[in-house]
Amino acid sequence: MKKTISSISAVITLATLFAMPLEVGAKEMSGKDLAFDRKLGNCLACHMIVGGSQPGNMGPPLIAMKARFPDIATLRAQIHDATVANPNTMMPPFGAHGILSADQVDKVTAYIHSL
């Protein structure tokens, strides 16, 4: 009996150890996840986004985006490489410098456009 208990707890420990990475791996990051993640988009470092905590204020708040970017391609271009519009911008060139993959830039663009 004692042995069963210990092997059950071993299984549980293993399961908890693996559950997290498996879940994250299985569930793809959404545009919002990417935008909020500190290592990937980290847009909150500089922009207020509704629902994000402790935003910075180096860039303008990301609100009413459809009004400001009727053409989503312009928005994508800003996120891919902000230095094209403003060479001295503080905004990192997320696509051009490979901070985000092309697919991730697409997802972030769609999410930001929805704000």
Added chain:
Amino acid sequence: MKKLIITMATAALFSSTSALAQQSAAVQADIDAFQGYFLKTFPNLSLQDFSKGPYAMSDDKMMQFEAIMEMPPFEDLLEKGGDLWNKPFANGHTFSSCWKVSDAEIRTLYPRWNAAKGKVETLEQGLIDCLVSNGEKKWGTGKGKHAWVASHLTTLAEGQVINVVVPEGDAAALAAYNDGKRFYWAKRGQLNLSCANCHVGGAGKRVRGNTLSPALGQSTHFPVWRGKWAKSKGDGFGTMQRRYGGCNKQVRAKPFKRHKSQYDNLEFYHTAMSNGMEISGTEYRE
């Protein structure tokens, strides 16, 4: 009579090597423009106010800062720095013997242009050189004993004025200064940010929860004691060049080795921009 005056003037010129050397006009113009920008952008702050960095930008933060400075968390290590400074080397000499000026003035000499060696010398390099010339082992740089002793000198120098001189007419000195200036304004790293992006254009703004300090006045209180360093490494003290490395890493650029030309020249430029500001002694930063 005229001849005598000229001779005297020439004599004065020759005797006044580094300490009295005249500031390069180009450098002085940079300093005026740099300080003018900050004074215009933050009309409520005086030149000396900028020494308090992010705390000068917010009354709340200033109150927190002042509360912490009532009982500074760095007193013990600063005292150790003083003890190390006064402790004789194996040969019986102390650190003081490496300088001709009083202990309180040493910090104000740096960073300086050494024309004979053709390079910039920092206070921290001066400490290492002093160890070596007295037959002692070198210390690790950037933190620990190295930073504590440098902080001791910063504390002694409190109230004196930063005065970095790029001697007029010295092309090599001006080249070192310009190298540091280029470094300061160049975008780098995967995040493509220059020092100036964050500490000139971004001064006073927030990156997430951190308020960015203005470049002006960053040199007044270094080595600094940072809560963040104390938490992660147990020793909150860090020299200016330790901080440069941290700010390079933040933008995912490879940091340079401390006390080589890149950071030495950067420190030459960066410190000169705060000329005329008072050294404020050792201070706390988040």
